Amino acid sequence: MLKIKDLQVSYGPVRALHGVSLEVPAGKLVCVIGSNGAGKTTLLRTISGLLKPTSGSVRLGERELVGEKPHLITRAGVAHCPEGRRVFPDLSVTDNLVLGAFTRLKQIGQVEMHKGMENIFALFPRLQERREQLAGTLSGGEQQMLAVGRALMSRPEVLLLDEPSMGLAPIIIDEVFKRLAELRARGITMLLVEQLAFRALEVADYGYVIEHGKIEIEGTAESLRNDPRVKAAYLGQAAA
Ligand code: ATP
Numbered sequence: 458m459l460k461i462k463d464l465q466v467s468y469g470p471v472r473a474l475h476g477v478s479l480e481v482p483a484g485k486l487v488c489v490i491g492s493n494g495a496g497k498t499t500l501l502r503t504i505s506g507l508l509k510p511t512s513g514s515v516r517l518g519e520r521e522l523v524g525e526k527p528h529l530i531t532r533a534g535v536a537h538c539p540e541g542r543r544v545f546p547d548l549s550v551t552d553n554l555v556l557g558a559f560t561r562l563k564q565i566g567q568v569e570m571h572k573g574m575e576n577i578f579a580l581f582p583r584l585q586e587r588r589e590q591l592a593g594t595l596s597g598g599e600q601q602m603l604a605v606g607r608a609l610m611s612r613p614e615v616l617l618l619d620e621p622s623m624g625l626a627p628i629i630i631d632e633v634f635k636r637l638a639e640l641r642a643r644g645i646t647m648l649l650v651e652q653l654a655f656r657a658l659e660v661a662d663y664g665y666v667i668e669h670g671k672i673e674i675e676g677t678a679e680s681l682r683n684d685p686r687v688k689a690a691y692l693g694q695a696a697a
Contacts, residue, residue: 458483458646459504459535459615464513466496466503466670473499475670476513481615481648486641488649488657488678490691491667497650498540500667501617504648505537506530517614531560534614540623542604546593550584553592553603557610565612577606580639598629602636609645616640618649622656634660654691658682666690 459481466474473496481487491497502508504515506527515522522530531537536557544553554577558570565573578585581602587595592603601621608616621637622630630653638660640647651657658664658678666674666687674686681687 458518459648460514460516461500461504462514462516464500464503464510464515466499466508466510473670474503474510477667477670477672479665479672479675481646483646484644485662486637486645486647486649486660488651488661488664489667490651490654490657490664490681490687492652492690495667496670497652497667498619499670501537501539501619501648501650504530504617505535507537528560531611532564534561534611535617536608536611536613536615537617538604538608538619538621540619542597542600542621542623544592544595544600544603544607546591548592549589550592550595550603551588553607554584554610557607558612561611569612570610573610573612577609580636581606596629597625598632601625601629601633605633605636605640609640613646615646615648618647620651621649622651622653630656654687655682658687 461477461479464474464477477500489497489500499508503510506525510523517533517535520533554574558565583599584602584606595603621633634656641660649657658681661678664678664681665672
């Protein structure tokens with residue numbers, strides 16, 4: 458489904474990604490784990506067309522995405538749920554969701570869009586209870602659910618999730634990961650980047666470890682959970 462090959466990305470003279478290759482098969486949840494500054498956000502922003510790589514390729518099915526404009530990449534079926542849950546604070550929950558469908562409304566159609574919204578409300582009942590509330594007045598966890606829901610409204614081929622746990626209380630993080638497991642069970646294709654390695658590996662099918670802009674280890678989520686190198690690097694978290 459999504460195939461990334463030898464991606465190199467620089468910020469001026471600073472190289473952030475050194476030839477990253479990875480694959481996200483249809484219907485799978487793939488995670489990229491790594492510490493601060495490893496290059497996770499850079500990777501997702503490059504897939505979405507917000508950053509231009511110096512070389513390499515990003516293919517969605519047969520289509521090459523490198524060089525395409527971000528809105529065309531969204532329309533092709535890549536939805537990006539950015540770090541820091543950027544919702545539109547002055548719009549209601551419902552309006553935020555409607556906007557999520559906007560770029561693909563022609564493909565989706567009004568009827569399907571409303572069905573999509575009902576699906577999101579079934580997945581996140583809290584959003585349904587608060588459908589008329591301004592998004593800026595939701596709790597951090599509710600805003601994260603809304604950000605994920607909004608990305609899903611475009612009926613993406615693949616959903617990119619940038620650290621959905623960021624800044625949330627542990628109990629809310631549990632809730633977010635539970636929802637990600639439900640999305641996986643529904644066959645939504647996802648690429649999740651996370652610092653919380655073990656949480657991500659609990660819900661993922663496959664994982665990559667990124668360090669200093671390079672993939673250092675890859676394998677099934679189970680093999681990575683048992684990998685002594687991963688355990689050593691994320692020891693504090695393994696006990697959590
Ligand atoms: P975090 O978990 O802290 O968000 P990350 O793994 O997402 O980290 P990136 O944000 O992708 O890491 O950053 C990768 C590297 O690129 C870092 O060394 C960072 O300092 C650098 N970098 C990121 N954005 C810029 C920028 N706009 N200009 C220059 N360097 C940048």
